[in-house]
Amino acid sequence: xxxxxxxxxxxxxxxxxxxxxxxxxxxxxxxxxxxxxxxxxxxxxxxxxxxxxxxxxxxxxxxxxxxxxxxxxxxxxxxxxxxxxxxxxxxxxxxxxxxxxxxxxxxxxxxxxxxxxxxxxxxxxxxxxxxxxxxxxxxxxxxxxxxxxxxxxxxxxxxxxxxxxxxxxxxxxxxxxxxxxxxxxxxxxxxxxxxxxxxxxxxxxxxxxxxxxxxxxxxx
Amino acid sequence: xxxxxxxxxxxxxxxxxxxxxxxxxxxxxxxxxxxxxxxxxxxxxxxxxxxxxxxxxxxxxxxxxxxxxxxxxxxxxxxxxxxxxxxxxxxxxxxxxxxxxxxxxxxxxxxxxxxxxxxxxxxxxxxxxxxxxxxxxxx
Numbered sequence: 001x002x003x004x005x006x007x008x009x010x011x012x013x014x015x016x017x018x019x020x021x022x023x024x025x026x027x028x029x030x031x032x033x034x035x036x037x038x039x040x041x042x043x044x045x046x047x048x049x050x051x052x053x054x055x056x057x058x059x060x061x062x063x064x065x066x067x068x069x070x071x072x073x074x075x076x077x078x079x080x081x082x083x084x085x086x087x088x089x090x091x092x093x094x095x096x097x098x099x100x101x102x103x104x105x106x107x108x109x110x111x112x113x114x115x116x117x118x119x120x121x122x123x124x125x126x127x128x129x130x131x132x133x134x135x136x137x138x139x140x141x142x143x144x145x146x147x148x149x150x151x152x153x154x155x156x157x158x159x160x161x162x163x164x165x166x167x168x169x170x171x172x173x174x175x176x177x178x179x180x181x182x183x184x185x186x187x188x189x190x191x192x193x194x195x196x197x198x199x200x201x202x203x204x205x206x207x208x209x210x211x212x213x214x215x216x217x218x219x220x
Numbered sequence: 221x222x223x224x225x226x227x228x229x230x231x232x233x234x235x236x237x238x239x240x241x242x243x244x245x246x247x248x249x250x251x252x253x254x255x256x257x258x259x260x261x262x263x264x265x266x267x268x269x270x271x272x273x274x275x276x277x278x279x280x281x282x283x284x285x286x287x288x289x290x291x292x293x294x295x296x297x298x299x300x301x302x303x304x305x306x307x308x309x310x311x312x313x314x315x316x317x318x319x320x321x322x323x324x325x326x327x328x329x330x331x332x333x334x335x336x337x338x339x340x341x342x343x344x345x346x347x348x349x350x351x352x353x354x355x356x357x358x359x
Contacts, residue, residue, distance in 0.1 A: 101238025110238075144252055146243070146345060153344030159221075159254040176253055183301045185249035193298045197237035200291055201278065 004034055006076045013075055017067045028066065031075070032057045038078055038085045056092050056116050059109060063099035070149055071095060082169035086124060086138035087148055093120035094147030100194060107202040111195045118191045121145065135172045143177070145187050222256045223248070225302070229336050230259070230267045234295055235278035240340030247343065249301050254343055259302045268292075 004012065012034070016027035032054045039049055060066045074088040096117035100110045124142040129135065140160070141148045154160045155170060162172040225245065232241030248257030270276050271292055275284035340346045 097238060101236065144247060144250055146247070150344030154254050157342075159343075180251040180253065182251055184251040185246070185298050185301050187250065189298055190246045190249070193294050194237040194242065196294050197234065197242075201235065 003037075003079060006078075009034060009075045009078060010072060013072055024061070028057050028061055029054060035075075035078065035085075035088060039089075052116060052119060055112075056096060056120070059099050059105065059113050059116070060092070060095050062109070063102040063105055063113075065095045065099055065102075068095060070147065074148070082165065082167040083130070083136050083138055086136060089120050089124055090138035090141040091148050093117040093124070093145075094141060094150075096120070097145060097194075098147075100198065107198055110198050114191055114195045114198070117145070118188070121187065129174075131171065133174055135174050135177070137170050137172070140172055140177075143187065145190065221254065223258075223339065224263075225257055225259050226263055227267045227270070230263070230299075231270075231276060231278075232336060233299075234271075240346050241336045243345040244336060244340055244343075245299055245302070247345075249299055257302060259299070261303070264296075264303055268296075 009031070012027065012031055016024055016031060019027055032050075035057075036050045036053045039053070057066060060068075060071070065071070070091055074084075074091045077084045078088055079085075094117075096113045099105065099113040100117070102110070105113070121142045124138055129139065135143075137148050137151045137155075140146075140151045140154075151160075155162045155172070160172060161176055162170045165171045223244075225248070229241045229244060232239060233245045236242060244255065244257065247255045271287045272289070273286065275286045277284045337346065
């Protein structure tokens with residue numbers, strides 16, 4: 001396995017962003033391969049995850065989110081110790097949730113984006129934490145279905161507690177997320193609801209005939 | 221941060237499940253330490269009445285439409301945790317908060333009613349909106 005340098009990965013990403021048509025598709029797949037070959041750290045090294053990676057980047061590209069600066073930063077840091085691959089996986093999950101809101105993708109691909117975000121999330125949360133009692137930025141982002149940038153913002157504004165570890169990565173005490181014991185909605189349920197609502201509003205800009213008739217009769 | 225959600229936020233979440241309103245409700249419903257959000261009984265009742273009786277227009281919709289209990293069910297069941305009795309007792313005045321803040325027994329500043337986009341920006345859920353967040357009493 002040949003690992004690209006951080007600079008090479010950014011050059012590759014930039015080339016993909018600037019390219020069009022078949023060349024762009026090829027470059028996006030090359031980046032997907034680079035990511036996929038790093039996923040062993042997440043125990044995701046199987047064919048179906050190669051497909052998940054390729055499909056995820058494809059949807060992000062069609063949604064106009066492949067060129068996100070946050071994705072570039074995570075690609076650059078992919079092989080950094082302290083969870084580079086986890087950060088990238090969490091960022092892809094967050095971007096997929098954003099993609100679910102891009103209407104031109106169509107209902108089926110928007111729902112698929114939610115499903116894939118859930119898959120990335122599950123595999124992040126299933127692995128053993130690097131340090132018992134502490135979470136990483138990727139863990140928190142995956143747990144709550146937000147972007148890694150949101151978690152960095154919570155840390156910088158001290159909305160959640162965290163300290164920098166020896167390597168510079170954040171150590172976030174897990175206990176602070178268990179202090180609220182009120183009933184809560186699970187992320188799985190929220191993902192299912194998101195998909196249901198996308199489906200419910202499919203074509204909802206076209207009023208039903210009886211509704212339109214009622215509006216016309218009342219002069220609405 | 222303690223926040224009361226009004227029907228604007230509920231409708232925003234219902235119509236745009238990838239938008240900032242959905243993200244805010246989701247954060248609060250998961251009991252994240254960054255957002256203590258709740259819905260009062262009055263807000264819930266208003267949402268239900270508009271959804272089932274009056275009808276509402278979503279983004280891009282030309283006419284208002286109503287929704288069946290079956291269509292509303294998953295949404296309300298998921299976010300009913302925000303209507304928990306423990307939340308209700310803490311905000312009994314609901315929408316009249318602005319006019320009757322003294323009756324709540326809390327300084328107004330302890331309950332923040334912010335525009336959803338500002339709040340989502342503050343929490344990093346969307347790119348920060350240019351203007352500063354401001355308190356809007358009695359939405």
